[in-house]
Amino acid sequence: xxxxxxxxxxxxxFVLFLVALISFMMFRYVxxxxxxxxxxxxxxxQREALIEALGLNDPLFIQYFDFVTRVLQxxxxxxxRGALPVADMIxxxxxxxxxxxxxxxxFAMFFGVVMGVFTAINRRGITxxxxxxxxxxxxxxxxxxxxxxxxxxxxxxxxxxxxxGRGEVVELGGWTTGFLTVSGLKSLILPGITLGLYQxxxxxxxxxxxxxxxxxxxxxxxxxxxxxxxxxxxFGHALRNTLVPVITVAGLQLGSIVAFAIITETVFQWPxxxxxxxxxxxxxxxxxxxxxxLLVGTLFVxxxxxxxxxxxxxxxxxxxxxxxxxxx
Amino acid sequence: xxxxxxxVRNLRVVFPHRHGDLVPIDDISFDVKKGEIIGFVGxxxxxxxMTGAAIMGLxxxxxxxxxGEIWLGDVRIDQLDAKRLIKIRGKRISMIFQDxxxxxxxxxxxxxxxxxxILTHLPVNxxxxxxKALIGLEEVGIDPGRFNAYPHEFSGGMRQRVxxxxxxxxxxxxxxxxxxxxALDVSVQAQVLELLKKLCRERNASVMLITHDMGxxxxxxxxxxxxxxxxxxxxxxxxxxxxxxxxxxxRGLIASTPSVEHGDISTHLYQIDGSMPRxxxxxxxxxFHPRCQDALPRCRLRQxxxxxxxVACFLYE
Ligand SMILES: Nc1ncnc2c1ncn2[C@@H]1O[C@H](COP(=O)(O)OP(=O)(O)OP(=O)(O)O)[C@@H](O)[C@H]1O
Ligand code: SF4
Ligand SMILES: [Mg+2]
Numbered sequence: 001x002x003x004x005x006x007x008x009x010x011x012x013x014f015v016l017f018l019v020a021l022i023s024f025m026m027f028r029y030v031x032x033x034x035x036x037x038x039x040x041x042x043x044x045x046q047r048e049a050l051i052e053a054l055g056l057n058d059p060l061f062i063q064y065f066d067f068v069t070r071v072l073q074x075x076x077x078x079x080x081r082g083a084l085p086v087a088d089m090i091x092x093x094x095x096x097x098x099x100x101x102x103x104x105x106x107f108a109m110f111f112g113v114v115m116g117v118f119t120a121i122n123r124r125g126i127t128x129x130x131x132x133x134x135x136x137x138x139x140x141x142x143x144x145x146x147x148x149x150x151x152x153x154x155x156x157x158x159x160x161x162x163x164x165g166r167g168e169v170v171e172l173g174g175w176t177t178g179f180l181t182v183s184g185l186k187s188l189i190l191p192g193i194t195l196g197l198y199q200x201x202x203x204x205x206x207x208x209x210x211x212x213x214x215x216x217x218x219x220x221x222x223x224x225x226x227x228x229x230x231x232x233x234x235f236g237h238a239l240r241n242t243l244v245p246v247i248t249v250a251g252l253q254l255g256s257i258v259a260f261a262i263i264t265e266t267v268f269q270w271p272x273x274x275x276x277x278x279x280x281x282x283x284x285x286x287x288x289x290x291x292x293x294l295l296v297g298t299l300f301v302x303x304x305x306x307x308x309x310x311x312x313x314x315x316x317x318x319x320x321x322x323x324x325x326x327x328x
Numbered sequence: 329x330x331x332x333x334x335x336v337r338n339l340r341v342v343f344p345h346r347h348g349d350l351v352p353i354d355d356i357s358f359d360v361k362k363g364e365i366i367g368f369v370g371x372x373x374x375x376x377x378m379t380g381a382a383i384m385g386l387x388x389x390x391x392x393x394x395x396g397e398i399w400l401g402d403v404r405i406d407q408l409d410a411k412r413l414i415k416i417r418g419k420r421i422s423m424i425f426q427d428x429x430x431x432x433x434x435x436x437x438x439x440x441x442x443x444x445x446i447l448t449h450l451p452v453n454x455x456x457x458x459x460k461a462l463i464g465l466e467e468v469g470i471d472p473g474r475f476n477a478y479p480h481e482f483s484g485g486m487r488q489r490v491x492x493x494x495x496x497x498x499x500x501x502x503x504x505x506x507x508x509x510x511a512l513d514v515s516v517q518a519q520v521l522e523l524l525k526k527l528c529r530e531r532n533a534s535v536m537l538i539t540h541d542m543g544x545x546x547x548x549x550x551x552x553x554x555x556x557x558x559x560x561x562x563x564x565x566x567x568x569x570x571x572x573x574x575x576x577x578x579r580g581l582i583a584s585t586p587s588v589e590h591g592d593i594s595t596h597l598y599q600i601d602g603s604m605p606r607x608x609x610x611x612x613x614x615x616f617h618p619r620c621q622d623a624l625p626r627c628r629l630r631q632x633x634x635x636x637x638x639v640a641c642f643l644y645e
Contacts, residue, residue: 217430218425218427218430218431219430219431219432219433219434221386221425221431222423222425222431222432222491222494223433224386224417225384225386225417225418225422225423225425226417226418226422226445226448226494226495226497226498227414227415227416227417227418227419227422227445227448227449227498228414228418228444228445228448229414229448230410232444232448236444237433237436240435240436241433241434241435244435314435315434315435316434316435316478316480317434317478317480
């Protein structure tokens with residue numbers, strides 16, 4: 001068991017190493033850092049001095065090593081624009097994105113699983129089929145359109161919910177949260193739905209498909225033949241077996257929620273890292289872009305790792321199967 | 329007639345279909361006596377499993393019992409609503425399926441699955457249920473210390489023992505065993521059958537044993553029913569049916585079985601020509617007539633009835 005975990009950790013580190021490499025290449029070769037820092041009119045001496053100061057003449061692997069060392073100390077350099085440390089910018093904006101992602105993920109997971117199970121159990125019912133066909137809309141409409149539609153309906157027409165920003169936030173030891181104020185919570189609803197809708201329909205369809213598959217299995221038939229009630233069959237036996245693959249996919253989707261947040265944050269002017277990234281792209285602010293890339297990459301890897309470990313905990317067959325493979 | 333446990337009367341199962349209905353079970357009648365082991369044989373698709381499913385009330389959608397009656401003692405069970413059916417399933421009738429690999433939920437320990445079944449049917453608390461489960465495991469020859477093991481930690485034969493423990497957990501009166509050993513290694517088949525037989529005899533429970541294997545029929549059953557294309561073609565005591573089969577299909581079936589007594593197994597096995605018709609292409613009259621060497625002219629026109637509760641063939645009218 002420990003071996004498996006260690007091996008998975010090793011794999012994760014390797015992926016992180018690659019992510020850092022890409023991020024470094026971008027930092028080093030996209031655009032010209034010297035031009036960016038000094039502007040076109042700088043003298044040759046000024047340029048030479050800066051190149052020396054930045055270590056751009058050192059061999060590549062030393063530059064990469066320096067880069068990783070700095071990243072590990074959470075030093076991503078200064079933003080070209082505004083000259084603020086990128087790390088501070090991220091720290092300031094990360095809570096907004098993470099809270100939004102959390103709300104969307106919970107929304108997507110909860111409604112996705114509930115509706116997936118419902119449509120699987122009531123396969124021939126009208127309501128189930130209605131939910132299923134209307135979920136197609138969720139998959140096919142682009143995120144920004146959903147956002148705009150929601151804003152139009154709930155902010156412009158009904159005036160129930162705010163259309164942009166985080167509302168009032170409370171500072172808790174360096175973390176700004178919108179969970180503690182009414183306006184903060186209200187502000188989370190529309191962007192949360194916008195960001196989570198796609199994942200929700202995905203999770204719902206997956207849950208439904210998995211559940212139907214599980215319900216065809218012999219052990220469900222045998223559970224029925226043993227006289228277990230429909231409730232015990234559905235929720236005691238089928239649901240758990242359904243959730244194993246659903247959790248994996250949903251977990252991976254969580255990573256993409258953070259990545260997808262770029263669009264939602266733009267539509268709702270949400271002050272998170274996604275909006276920061278869009279602005280950075282606009283001004284070719286390379287340090288910000290490469291730091292964002294590193295951040296999202298790390299997040300993906302970590303989520304992947306956690307999901308794998310969870311999977312191990314849930315399914316005894318995998319636990320033992322992998323153990324056997326290790327022993328050989 | 330108090331020694332009759334289950335009585336199936338003129339059972340007809342229909343699957344509605346766009347181009348006419350499919351009838352996997354047509355006009356089948358038989359009784360199961362208390363404590364007896366009755367075998368069901370027939371080629372693949374003859375309707376053996378479907379008969380079991382009909383009794384359990386577990387016919388897949390959109391199939392249904394179109395006519396006929398199924399009586400368990402003095403309760404008619406073919407029209408029960410879901411709530412009352414659950415009181416019968418597992419409690420009075422239980423079922424064992426062919427593949428022990430897939431009959432158990434892979435994510436639950438065998439102990440959990442046993443306790444859950446016992447709690448569903450018997451008026452006991454969790455502790456008593458666990459004690460009963462441990463006894464159940466011991467009875468089928470599984471170390472009670474493996475109560476918390478998962479199904480995948482057992483071999484096929486052991487798993488089928490767990491399945492038997494589950495099927496017997498609530499002390500049912502009838503066990504429908506659908507090819508309980510087909511998926512197992514030949515070496516453990518006999519042990520598992522012997523165990524099932526022993527436990528059922530001890531409890532005076534009846535068994536409907538579905539199988540392809542005439543050897544199993546000969547060794548295990550008291551009576552045997554032969555199905556062909558959804559109909560009962562012959563039924564009788566195992567000994568007399570095997571020694572003097574009457575229906576041409578039964579004769580073919582027995583002649584095509586290798587017999588160890590004749591010494592050499594490989595010598596020329598008889599084979600019935602052709603194959604069983606598909607449900608959507610049943611011939612008129614006796615469904616067996618295209619393959620029957622004794623067919624009479626009327627066999628093509630009319631369906632033979634089961635005569636004297638023993639054989640359905642015009643040769644004996
Ligand atoms: N869900 C279903 N829908 C339609 N037809 C079905 C369905 N299940 C079974 N059948 C048909 O019913 C007939 C009887 O099937 P059944 O499973 O009872 O055969 P069997 O005698 O158990 O065969 P085997 O020895 O292969 O298990 C077959 O022709 C089969 O194709
Ligand atoms: S009824 Fe006719 S066709 Fe059918 S088995 Fe008897 S003799 Fe053969
Ligand atoms: Mg079958």
